[in-house]
Structure formats: C-alpha cells, structure tokens
Amino acid sequence: MMRFGLLGAGRIGKLHGANIAGTDKARLVAVADIDAGAAATLAKAHGAEARSPDEIIAAKDIDAVLIGTSTDTHSDYIEKAVTAGKAVLCEKPVDLDSKRIEACLEVVERAGQPLMIGFNRRFDPNFASLKRRLDAGAVGTVEMVTVISRDPGPPPISYIERSGGLYRDMMIHDFDMARFLLGEEPVVIHALGSVLVDPAIGKAGDVDTAMVMMRTASGKLCQISCSRRATYGYDQRIEVHGSGGMIRAGNIHETTVELASGAGFTSDPVMNFFLQRYSQAYRDELSAFIDAVEAGKSPSPSGYDGLMAQRLADAATRSQQSGDPVSL
Numbered sequence: 001m002m003r004f005g006l007l008g009a010g011r012i013g014k015l016h017g018a019n020i021a022g023t024d025k026a027r028l029v030a031v032a033d034i035d036a037g038a039a040a041t042l043a044k045a046h047g048a049e050a051r052s053p054d055e056i057i058a059a060k061d062i063d064a065v066l067i068g069t070s071t072d073t074h075s076d077y078i079e080k081a082v083t084a085g086k087a088v089l090c091e092k093p094v095d096l097d098s099k100r101i102e103a104c105l106e107v108v109e110r111a112g113q114p115l116m117i118g119f120n121r122r123f124d125p126n127f128a129s130l131k132r133r134l135d136a137g138a139v140g141t142v143e144m145v146t147v148i149s150r151d152p153g154p155p156p157i158s159y160i161e162r163s164g165g166l167y168r169d170m171m172i173h174d175f176d177m178a179r180f181l182l183g184e185e186p187v188v189i190h191a192l193g194s195v196l197v198d199p200a201i202g203k204a205g206d207v208d209t210a211m212v213m214m215r216t217a218s219g220k221l222c223q224i225s226c227s228r229r230a231t232y233g234y235d236q237r238i239e240v241h242g243s244g245g246m247i248r249a250g251n252i253h254e255t256t257v258e259l260a261s262g263a264g265f266t267s268d269p270v271m272n273f274f275l276q277r278y279s280q281a282y283r284d285e286l287s288a289f290i291d292a293v294e295a296g297k298s299p300s301p302s303g304y305d306g307l308m309a310q311r312l313a314d315a316a317t318r319s320q321q322s323g324d325p326v327s328l
C-alpha cells in the first residue's frame with residue numbers, strides 16, 4: 001500500500017485526496033496547504049493529518065507526494081520531493097517556463113525518483129480504449145488527428161491574467177493528447193487565436209478561441225479546436241483518420257436517455273465540466289502511477305511529456321503572436 005502526502009487542498013487537491021483515500025492501493029497520510037484551514041478540513045475528511053509541505057516531503061512514513069498546488073509551486077516542490085527520495089505525481093503543468101522545466105527534470109534525473117505528470121485525459125476510459133485500438137492497427141497508419149476541446153464557460157479574469165494564456169493553460173492537455181495519438185513529435189505548428197467570447201479576455205492579453213494545425217516529420221497532420229465557451233457543456237471529442245479507416249470518441253452525456261418526436265431526437269446535456277467528465281480518468285491515473293512505481297517502472301506520462309507539451313504551447317503562442325507557422 002502506497003503512503004501518500006498531498007500538497008494542495010484546493011479544487012484538484014480535494015479530488016485527489018478523495019481518490020487516494022478511496023483506493024485499497026493507497027493511504028492518505030497527510031495533507032498540506034498554505035491555507036491551513038483547507039488542509040485541516042481535507043485531512044480530517046479522510047482520517048489524515050494536516051502537516052506543512054516540508055514535513056510531508058521529509059516524512060519517513062510517506063512514500064509518494066501528490067502535488068496539486070498552484071502552478072507556480074510545482075517545479076520547486078518536485079525538486080524537493082524527489083531529492084528527499086519520494087515518488088511524485090504532479091498536476092500539469094510542470095511550470096509555465098520550458099527552461100524551468102528542463103532544470104527541474106535534471107534534478108529529477110539526478111535523484112532517480114519516479115515522476116508522473118497529471119495529463120489525466122490519457123486515462124479517460126474512452127480515449128484510452130481508442131488509443132489501444134489505434135496501437136493495434138484499427139485504422140492502419142495514422143494520417144490525421146482531430147482534437148476538439150471546449151470549456152462550458154471562461155474562468156474569472158483574475159484566473160486568465162495569471163494562467164500563462166490559453167495555449168499554456170488550457171490547450172496544454174490537447175497538445176499532450178495530440179502527441180499521444182500521433183505517436184510522433186510535431187515539427188511545425190501554426191496557431192490562430194481570436195477574442196470572440198469576452199473582450200475582457202482580450203484586454204487581459206489572451207485569446208478565448210483558438211485553432212492549431214501541426215505536422216510531424218513523416219507528414220501526419222493534427223488540428224486542435226479550442227474555445228473557452230460551449231453553450232452545450234464541456235465538449236471533449238477526438239478523431240483519428242488513418243489509411244484503413246477512422247476511429248473517434250465522443251462526449252459523455254449525463255444519461256443515455258434519448259427522446260424522439262416529430263422534431264427529431266434529443267438527448268441529455270453532456271457532462272458539464274472536468275471534475276465530473278474525467279472522474280474515472282483521475283482514478284485510473286492514480287492507479288497507473290501506483291502500479292508503475294510499485295513495479296519499478298517509469299510512470300507515464302513522464303516529466304519529458306510535460307516538457308514537450310509545454311514547448312508546443314510556447315510555439316503556438318509565438319505563432320499566434322507573429323501570425324506565421326513556427327518550426328520546432
């Protein structure tokens with residue numbers, strides 16, 4: 001049984017805390033947060049202790065640290081935790097600065113401890129099934145990947161201002177999914193972005209609507225369609241077209257009920273946002289981390305995957321600003 005210390009008792013920390021406490025494979029030993037009240041409440045809910053981050057990192061009764069704190073703390077906590085001999089599962093992104101990620105991964109390499117990055121969508125049962133079939137040759141050679149990723153509504157402007165921008169904050173998941181499905185690194189990227197949802201997002205220096213096109217060295221193509229708004233809920237779809245056919249995974253609806261009338265077929269709304277839509281994915285992600293570490297294998301997605309997604313986000317940002325495709 002893996003003994004966990006959790007850093008961060010916010011939105012995602014609460015979810016990970018419940019998942020750790022809810023699996024037979026793990027035990028939640030302690031929770032830390034700079035908001036001592038939040039740490040104490042979450043710890044109490046799962047029979048754990050509230051401790052400081054440094055106490056968790058140094059603890060002898062903890063094997064692994066799950067980092068779910070704010071983004072600007074991730075790389076420092078990763079470095080401290082691996083240096084103290086802990087296995088680490090860290091939320092995306094490692095950092096908003098690729099150079100900082102490179103330095104952090106050098107520390108991880110020297111420490112020789114496992115690091116997994118929380119690109120949870122790889123563990124969505126539908127997307128994971130699609131990937132398994134893709135790898136088994138279901139559509140022959142991959143030629144075109146399409147990722148559709150639209151949030152139900154934009155976050156507050158205060159969040160946008162500190163987010164690093166749509167490509168680094170939101171599309172980072174889609175860049176990881178694109179790499180996962182393409183099986184090759186993109187070598188050219190062209191991003192176009194607009195402010196169509198809220199002018200305040202533009203005033204904050206960001207875009208709220210973006211499309212990205214990428215090409216790999218062998219010529220595979222990928223398009224990502226991303227928006228901070230979808231009136232019908234959290235829109236998460238992928239499609240892969242290959243030499244032998246097409247494979248796709250659609251949205252998950254709140255129920256499978258359909259109503260047919262003279263006006264056509266109607267179904268219930270799609271699951272509204274990530275905590276609900278990807279609840280099983282977060283559980284499977286945790287399970288994969290524990291299995292890999294206990295088997296002495298490198299967990300995936302790795303720190304390198306975190307770095308490569310960040311490089312794509314950086315290049316997309318540059319491409320949008322210049323208006324030109326960027327070579328990688």
Ligand SMILES: NC(=O)c1ccc[n+]([C@@H]2O[C@H](COP(=O)([O-])OP(=O)(O)OC[C@H]3O[C@@H](n4cnc5c(N)ncnc54)[C@H](O)[C@@H]3O)[C@@H](O)[C@H]2O)c1
Pocket residue numbers: 007008009010011012013032033034035038053068069070071073091092093118119120274
């Ligand atoms: N994989 C996903 O689907 C997903 C979803 C949401 C958030 N995230 C990532 O998770 C991280 C947290 O996001 P959130 O939505 O839970 O944010 P949040 O603001 O709800 O929670 C962050 C928590 O970290 C705490 N914190 C900040 N600095 C700290 C420090 N130095 N030491 C200890 N605690 C500290 C805050 O007090 C807060 O409770 C972000 O990096 C975000 O990108 C990932």
